[in-house]
Amino acid sequence: MATQPTWWKQAVLYELYVRAFRDADGDGHGDLRGVIERLDYVRDLGVDVLWLLPLSPSPLRDDGYDVTDYCDIHPDYGTLDDLRDLIDAAHARGLKVITDLVMNHTSSDHPWFQASRRRADGKADWYVWSDDPERYSEARVIFTDSETSNWTWDEVRGQYYWHRFFHHQPDLNYDHPDVRSTMLDVIRFWLECGVDGFRLDAIPYLYQREGTNCENLPETHAFLKVLRAHVESITPGAFLLGEVNQWPEDTLPYFGDGFDEMPLLFHFPVMPRLWKALAQGDAAPIRWILERTPAIPASCQWVVFLRNHDELTLEMVTEEERAFMYAAYAPEPVMRLNVGIRRRLAPLCDFERPRIELLHSLLMTLPGTPILYYGDEIAMGDDLTLFDRNGVRTPMQWNDGPGAGFSENPTTYAPLLRGATAPQRVNVAAAERDPGSLLHWIRTLIATRKRHPALGGGSFAMLPSPDPALAVFLSTSEDDAVVAVHNLAAEPRRLELAVPALAGRRLRLGFGGRLSQDAPRGTEATADAIPVALEGHGYAWWSPAEAPA
Numbered sequence: 001m002a003t004q005p006t007w008w009k010q011a012v013l014y015e016l017y018v019r020a021f022r023d024a025d026g027d028g029h030g031d032l033r034g035v036i037e038r039l040d041y042v043r044d045l046g047v048d049v050l051w052l053l054p055l056s057p058s059p060l061r062d063d064g065y066d067v068t069d070y071c072d073i074h075p076d077y078g079t080l081d082d083l084r085d086l087i088d089a090a091h092a093r094g095l096k097v098i099t100d101l102v103m104n105h106t107s108s109d110h111p112w113f114q115a116s117r118r119r120a121d122g123k124a125d126w127y128v129w130s131d132d133p134e135r136y137s138e139a140r141v142i143f144t145d146s147e148t149s150n151w152t153w154d155e156v157r158g159q160y161y162w163h164r165f166f167h168h169q170p171d172l173n174y175d176h177p178d179v180r181s182t183m184l185d186v187i188r189f190w191l192e193c194g195v196d197g198f199r200l201d202a203i204p205y206l207y208q209r210e211g212t213n214c215e216n217l218p219e220t221h222a223f224l225k226v227l228r229a230h231v232e233s234i235t236p237g238a239f240l241l242g243e244v245n246q247w248p249e250d251t252l253p254y255f256g257d258g259f260d261e262m263p264l265l266f267h268f269p270v271m272p273r274l275w276k277a278l279a280q281g282d283a284a285p286i287r288w289i290l291e292r293t294p295a296i297p298a299s300c301q302w303v304v305f306l307r308n309h310d311e312l313t314l315e316m317v318t319e320e321e322r323a324f325m326y327a328a329y330a331p332e333p334v335m336r337l338n339v340g341i342r343r344r345l346a347p348l349c350d351f352e353r354p355r356i357e358l359l360h361s362l363l364m365t366l367p368g369t370p371i372l373y374y375g376d377e378i379a380m381g382d383d384l385t386l387f388d389r390n391g392v393r394t395p396m397q398w399n400d401g402p403g404a405g406f407s408e409n410p411t412t413y414a415p416l417l418r419g420a421t422a423p424q425r426v427n428v429a430a431a432e433r434d435p436g437s438l439l440h441w442i443r444t445l446i447a448t449r450k451r452h453p454a455l456g457g458g459s460f461a462m463l464p465s466p467d468p469a470l471a472v473f474l475s476t477s478e479d480d481a482v483v484a485v486h487n488l489a490a491e492p493r494r495l496e497l498a499v500p501a502l503a504g505r506r507l508r509l510g511f512g513g514r515l516s517q518d519a520p521r522g523t524e525a526t527a528d529a530i531p532v533a534l535e536g537h538g539y540a541w542w543s544p545a546e547a548p549a
């Protein structure tokens, strides 16, 4: 049986785009050696796992999610030896490293696809070809702003090929045994390079069957079980995180029996509801999705996030919620992309610190393992003039120098931000100097979370609240408990809160922000009458007096 470590229940992840982080060789593109140079910074954030966006050779028409060689490193990023050095350097600092594995599709430039265009080639059936572009018509188009169909005509082959994403990303044919075995070899290759696991990209779409929406098919689950057993046989306990952007009931089966499929899965639908609750000043959307979230096997874990390298996806919301989210967060059409919003975290909060803090406090006290996206810890902005999702993937801003400490080359792969969010105004060096900066606050937040075994590793309940604006989370473990009270409203809240599950226990206020100054406010209370005295967007974490502070 597969082993199942649980260290990652308390872990915090940091998602990092290598091309954007630090350019060590001065070619204008970030690289692996650059990441090595900045590993102390990553460690000092207090995170445990680095998730590196795709590293393999690629024309970068989808930032590496369009692979042309699965077993090498993109020359702009360095070499396999650089990756091995990075992994060693990370391990020496107690950090794990996972990489993206893009199994569903390749670039159309991949030699496999080029070979497949010739019907007589041995790889002719490695992709999904058809004479009929009406096949699998129940499958939705995902990149609605760029594609109108999941089929594209190929002149050479004289047939259509299937793709769930961009037309230059043909889907591999997982019905072909050689595709399956080759992908298992690819997995072995990276594990033997030393990676600690993978973020498995776009796994719901591996198979197609007529009469279905071609998502979450039994064949997909069967292959993922094979994959899991394979990974366990090479690196027991590897960190495997599945990207399954589905409703909780459709995501649940990907955990399998708790040991035979994915140990970790993103909880996509909770994310837009954090944003919606914030905009509405009402915790109801969070309660709604958590109540709809089934229990998962004890050995498994949700992974939660506020933003990532993609648009803020609105696929797992209703029409009405989508309209609300667009009105609240993407009033200008240029801010919208596909079924989502292509803005970074800080701009979505109008750069207002209370809202940024409140969202992070929610994130760190939700059930699951949180992910931070590079740059959000210094409230980096975005660039809406850039194509597609490039505006949220701009160079990391290390200092106020000409290349922002990102590169010595005046021409960078993407322009540095200008105006109010330019590196001259927003950068790591300035944040380091300012003890009140968001960066310092994020470090304290992570350190506080990690002192509480109940967070991430314990059991969780969203408690009934006397006030709809308050989201009250209770996490408990054997020796620890955290009552996290969040005020979603912009106006102050004052009341007393009883937490019957901790009845009679003495609690201490451990962590908080926007605590009312003008109300009698204690730092000690009993769980029968916790004094809530929060300004708009305030939050407070209470724990039993004997628990870690």
Ligand code: BGC
Binding pocket: 062, 065, 066, 102, 165, 201, 202, 243, 309, 310
């Ligand atoms: C990734 C995207 C990518 C897509 C196609 C997604 O899940 O997060 O960035 O464009 O897969 O590979």
